Amino acid sequence: MHSTAASTDPVRRAIAVFDSGVGGLTVLGALREAFPGTDFVYLGDTARVPYGTKSAGVVTRYALEAAWYLSQRPLAALVVACNTASAVAIPDLRRAHPDLPIFGVVEPGARAAVAASQRGGILVLGTEGTVASGAYPRAISALRQDAAVRVVACPLFVPLAEEGLVSGPIPELAASHYLDGVLDDSIDTVVLGCTHYPLLRDVIAARTGPHRRIVDSAAPLVEELRPRVDQTSPGQGDLTVLTTDHPTRFLRIGRRFLGSPVTEPTRIDLEALVAEERRRQGGSDAFLLGAAA
């Protein structure tokens, strides 16, 4: 179903950006700014958001369903903007879609951290699922063996960002609650390991202090994607936004995450589409794993 895009490829191929909800719009915003001529398709799984509190197995299944659906379009690449899904589902996604370049956000975040850190003391802030996966310590240690990585789950940061409570005493106390016990002198770099957290950057920075660097995945992800974009037939900067729930809340909240008004989303019933395909395949889920591609 997929073939890799080459410079002579006449097909207009979009970059698909997949996320559990609105958070990935922070990633989409950075990509759209870097690649204004590229077409993007954004899918937010708002009917099943959040992924950060769910098990690796469930998150992987949701990611496989999204990738199956998105891969029916001609794609230049699939970006898994959600840290939790990046942390647990990338190997299965790559197995299911061997011809589609798939980019997560954990490896770019790890590269940004290693590039920023002088002494190798790195604190990663993420969801419960990202923390439980151990993906950041693995990715950082693979790049710098002597790195000392700590990870902290910050569950309140997601609802604070979604509610727009990104300054003032409530987020300040939440940042203090999560950070005060773990910030010691060895840590010189802090990774925003969830797409929601860049909205709280100022509050987090006030707590971590001016002598520590704060990094996220956006800039290194842009550089990782640049060769793919250069090889792909140029688009027209089109943006298609899809959500799995009714888009009212997505539209209201999304603007803060994208940094600009959000294109009116089209709702897709992903569960029903998967069920229909499963029925066509005689009840088998193998198509999600790439067997029917």
Added chain:
Amino acid sequence: MHSTAASTDPVRRAIAVFDSGVGGLTVLGALREAFPGTDFVYLGDTARVPYGTKSAGVVTRYALEAAWYLSQRPLAALVVACNTASAVAIPDLRRAHPDLPIFGVVEPGARAAVAASQRGGILVLGTEGTVASGAYPRAISALRQDAAVRVVACPLFVPLAEEGLVSGPIPELAASHYLDGVLDDSIDTVVLGCTHYPLLRDVIAARTGPHRRIVDSAAPLVEELRPRVDQTSPGQGDLTVLTTDHPTRFLRIGRRFLGSPVTEPTRIDLEALVAEERRRQGGSDAFLLGAAA
């Protein structure tokens, strides 16, 4: 598939309690305490939690799927412990299962509020979905026409309760954030319109003050269920707990909500079970609406 239980019914019928996740354990705890000889089946849809930020359509579909699954057992009643699902899905659930007594938590909460309120000034705290539904103002006004009902969404209360942050400055500030602008002299009663909020009762009470009553659905729900329990063959106080995601997080968090250790849950893959039934029904969803029962 269902038949109402009578006092001569030889079948042991459980009361099913359905919730989006762990929150409904506060309701289950109250029911188990009131009816120690009754068997209960609890289903937490942890693979798709929370419902409070999702649309009425999606929440209704999830509730219909849960009710379809639960109704395959002999049941004395189905309790929809989730306020959001109670607010939007009860009519569809009753149409789909006309012979199964179905109890939501909005009407009991409304009755508790009207019984407690002297002047009819009632403030309902709930999820975004419950607030958007207008279910509480409708239910309260039906009982007391001159009631003046205000509803406020308190999105941070759910993650605060799940994280165990139920005292101290963060929940205090959150309570202040939601309540200070709406608590005027006319309000004498506050409804905890979400199963998570009873965990924050002390913090909320400190803000609402000693002259206002705080009510929730548990006590009136118990009274509403009592005739059903009396008609049903006694069980042995058995509790079966089902979750749609891996139960690790549910077990860890659930204890605080139930007030005692939680029975080890069995995981069910509700989406796959629904898909399998849909396949058996030739691709139709009519079974969820009761057409195949």
